[in-house]
Amino acid sequence: MIDEVTAEVGIFLDWKWGYADGRLASWAVVDIEEFLLEWCPRKLSVTPERCDFILEALRQWLRYLDAVSLLAADAGPVVGLMNAIEALRGDFIAAMSDRSKFGLAKSLFSLAVDDDVDVSDPEQFQEFIDRFNQLSVDDRHRLLPDGIFETEHSQLDRTLPPVILPSDDEAAQSAATAPILLKFRDLAAFVGTGRKLTQKGHLTLVDAHVLVDILATGDLIDQRIGERTFRTTSSDDLPVLRMIVAWAKKAGIVRVLHGKLVATKRGLGLRDDLVGQYDHVVDALFSIGPVSVQSDPRQWRAWPEVWAFLDSLSLDLLIAPYVTMEPYPIQPLVDFAAAEVLEEWSFAADDDTIRYSIAADVVDMFDAFALCGLVVREDVESHKPGRRGFGGSVTMTPIGTVTTRRLLSEAGYEVPVAGQFAGLSALELFERLDSEEFEVARAETVAWYKARGALVAIDEILEAITELKDPALQGVALAVLGEIDVKLAAPRVFELLARPTIAGFATCWLADHGIITEDELYNPSTPFVFVDVLAHRMITGGPEGLLSTIAVVGVEQRQSELMEVLWRAPSPVTELVLAAIDKVHPSKIVRKSARKALFKLRGSSHRE
Numbered sequence: 001m002i003d004e005v006t007a008e009v010g011i012f013l014d015w016k017w018g019y020a021d022g023r024l025a026s027w028a029v030v031d032i033e034e035f036l037l038e039w040c041p042r043k044l045s046v047t048p049e050r051c052d053f054i055l056e057a058l059r060q061w062l063r064y065l066d067a068v069s070l071l072a073a074d075a076g077p078v079v080g081l082m083n084a085i086e087a088l089r090g091d092f093i094a095a096m097s098d099r100s101k102f103g104l105a106k107s108l109f110s111l112a113v114d115d116d117v118d119v120s121d122p123e124q125f126q127e128f129i130d131r132f133n134q135l136s137v138d139d140r141h142r143l144l145p146d147g148i149f150e151t152e153h154s155q156l157d158r159t160l161p162p163v164i165l166p167s168d169d170e171a172a173q174s175a176a177t178a179p180i181l182l183k184f185r186d187l188a189a190f191v192g193t194g195r196k197l198t199q200k201g202h203l204t205l206v207d208a209h210v211l212v213d214i215l216a217t218g219d220l221i222d223q224r225i226g227e228r229t230f231r232t233t234s235s236d237d238l239p240v241l242r243m244i245v246a247w248a249k250k251a252g253i254v255r256v257l258h259g260k261l262v263a264t265k266r267g268l269g270l271r272d273d274l275v276g277q278y279d280h281v282v283d284a285l286f287s288i289g290p291v292s293v294q295s296d297p298r299q300w301r302a303w304p305e306v307w308a309f310l311d312s313l314s315l316d317l318l319i320a321p322y323v324t325m326e327p328y329p330i331q332p333l334v335d336f337a338a339a340e341v342l343e344e345w346s347f348a349a350d351d352d353t354i355r356y357s358i359a360a361d362v363v364d365m366f367d368a369f370a371l372c373g374l375v376v377r378e379d380v381e382s383h384k385p386g387r388r389g390f391g392g393s394v395t396m397t398p399i400g401t402v403t404t405r406r407l408l409s410e411a412g413y414e415v416p417v418a419g420q421f422a423g424l425s426a427l428e429l430f431e432r433l434d435s436e437e438f439e440v441a442r443a444e445t446v447a448w449y450k451a452r453g454a455l456v457a458i459d460e461i462l463e464a465i466t467e468l469k470d471p472a473l474q475g476v477a478l479a480v481l482g483e484i485d486v487k488l489a490a491p492r493v494f495e496l497l498a499r500p501t502i503a504g505f506a507t508c509w510l511a512d513h514g515i516i517t518e519d520e521l522y523n524p525s526t527p528f529v530f531v532d533v534l535a536h537r538m539i540t541g542g543p544e545g546l547l548s549t550i551a552v553v554g555v556e557q558r559q560s561e562l563m564e565v566l567w568r569a570p571s572p573v574t575e576l577v578l579a580a581i582d583k584v585h586p587s588k589i590v591r592k593s594a595r596k597a598l599f600k601l602r603g604s605s606h607r608e
Helices: 002-018 029-043 048-067 078-087 089-096 104-114 122-134 137-143 168-176 179-191 205-214 239-250 265-271 278-288 304-324 331-344 351-371 398-410 426-433 438-450 454-467 471-484 486-498 500-512 527-553 556-566 574-584 588-607
Strands: 223-225 228-230 254-257 260-263 375-378 393-396
Touching: 002 029, 002 048, 029 048, 029 078, 029 089, 048 078, 048 089, 078 089, 104 122, 104 304, 122 304, 168 398, 179 205, 179 239, 179 254, 179 260, 179 265, 179 278, 179 351, 205 239, 239 254, 239 278, 278 304, 278 398, 304 331, 304 351, 304 393, 304 398, 331 351, 351 375, 351 393, 393 398, 426 438, 426 454, 426 471, 438 454, 438 471, 454 471, 454 486, 471 486, 471 500, 471 527, 486 500, 500 527, 527 556, 527 574, 556 574, 556 588, 574 588
Parallel strands: none
Antiparallel strands: 223 228, 254 260, 375 393
C-alpha cells in the first residue's frame, strides 16, 4: 500500500507546481476540488480502483506537512481538508469516468482502448492514431467530447474582420502555381497503371530514387554526415516523399490496388485540368492532418496525440495571416500553439525544449500550407539541406484567402468581405469609417481604392482632404495616400502646402516618406504651418517627437523668438502645442517664452 500511495504523490505535486500556484505546501478546499474534479478527469487515465490510491496519497501528504509544521500559514485546517477529500470521493470517481470531461489526450487513449488497441505498444497505438487521422473532421468531432477542439482563440467572438477577396482570375492563377498540384500530376503520371510496392506497402527504392528527382522533394538519399553514410533502406525513410504519397492517397490521386500504387482517374485528370481538384486536395490535407501526415512515429520525439492536437489548431493558426492581408511573423503562431499544448499536457522535458519541438511542428504545418499554395513563406532563416528553416513570415496567397475563408465559414466563423463602402465618395468613406474598428476601416479602405485604381483614388482623397473638418481624419486620409502609391501621390501632396489648414500635415507626410528632409519641416517664411507640424510630431512621437522637431528651428534663442510668433497661428492646436512646450522643453528660456505666448493667446481669445 505504501509503495502504491508513494507512486501517486508526484501526480498532485506536478499539478500544484505546473498548473496551479506552484506553492506545494499551501492547500485549500478549492485546490482539492480543482485537482480532483477538473484536472484529473481531463488529464489522468487511471482505473476507478486506482482513484483511492490518489486520494490516500493526498491525505498522507497533507498529514506529513502538518506533522512537520510545513503546512503554509494560509492553508486550510487539516481536518477540513481531510473532510473535503472524503466528501468528494464519489464525485471524483464518477468524474474520472465521465468522457465529457476528458481532454484530447485522454479521449484518444480511451478510444484506443475501446478499439482493443494495446496502448502499451507504440506501433499499435500509432496505427490507431493514423486511422483516427484518416477520419473526416465531422467524424472526429462525433467521437470526441463537445468543445474539445475549442481553443482560446475560437472561444472568442467568431466574427472576423472583413477581408478583400481577389478576383476569380487572380484566385485561379494563384491555384495553378500551387506546388502540390504539379507534384500530384507528375506522381500520377509516373505510377500510371501500377508501380509495385514492397511487402510493407512502401515504394521500392528504385522508384523512390526516381520520384525524389521528379517531384523535387529535397529528400537526402544515403545521407553523409562527416565520415559516416546513413544508408536509405526504405522509401519510408524519405519524409517529404512519404508525405506526398500519403497525401495523394487521401486526395484520391493514387490508390493501392493488388500490391501496386496506381493512378486514379482523378489523378490522371490533372494533366488536362490542374486546378479543378484544388479544393479537394486542400480538404484532404486538413483531413489527414498537416502535421500528422509529415510526422514519423519512429522518431525519438514521437507524440501522435500532440500532432493530432496541433492538426486541430491548424485552421486557427491561419486566421492571423488571413485577416491581416500582409506578411505575418510565424513566431507568434508558434507561441500560440506552444501555449495551447503546454496547457493541455504536462511533460518530463522543460518548457523550452517543448516549445522548440512545437516550433518544428508548426514550421512543418506552414510548409505544408505553402506546398498547397495557401501561403508563401518569406525571410526564412538560412539552413542546411535537409534541415527545416525557422523564422520569417507567412503571407496569404489569393487562392489562400479564398480557400481559408471557405474553411472558416464551414467551421462556423462569420467571414465578411470588404467592399461595402466601395460606392461612397472619399469624403463619405472617411466620415463613415471614423466610427469603425481599425481592422474594419483598414480593409474597407483598401477595398475602396482598389475598386478605383491608384490615380482616381488619389484624386478623390486629395479633394476629400480639403473638405474634411476633422484634422484627425485629414491625417488618416494622408496616410492612405502613402499606402496607395507614394510616388504618384507626392506631387499632389506638394500642392497641399499652399493650403494653410492642411500644410502642416502635408509637410510631415513628405518628410515621413523621405521626399523632404527633417530640416525642411520648418520654413521661416511660413511659421504658422509649423504649429501643425509640431502637433503632428507630438501626436505620433510623443514629447521626444515634439522636442526633436522644434530643434530644427535652431538654438534656444531662435526657438524662444519663434514662440513670440506662434501664438498668432490660427490653428486649433496652437494652445495645445504651446502648453506642451511649456511643460516638456528642457530650456528655461524656451519654456518662459511659451508661457508668455500662452498668456497672449488666452488674453486675445478672452477679448474676442
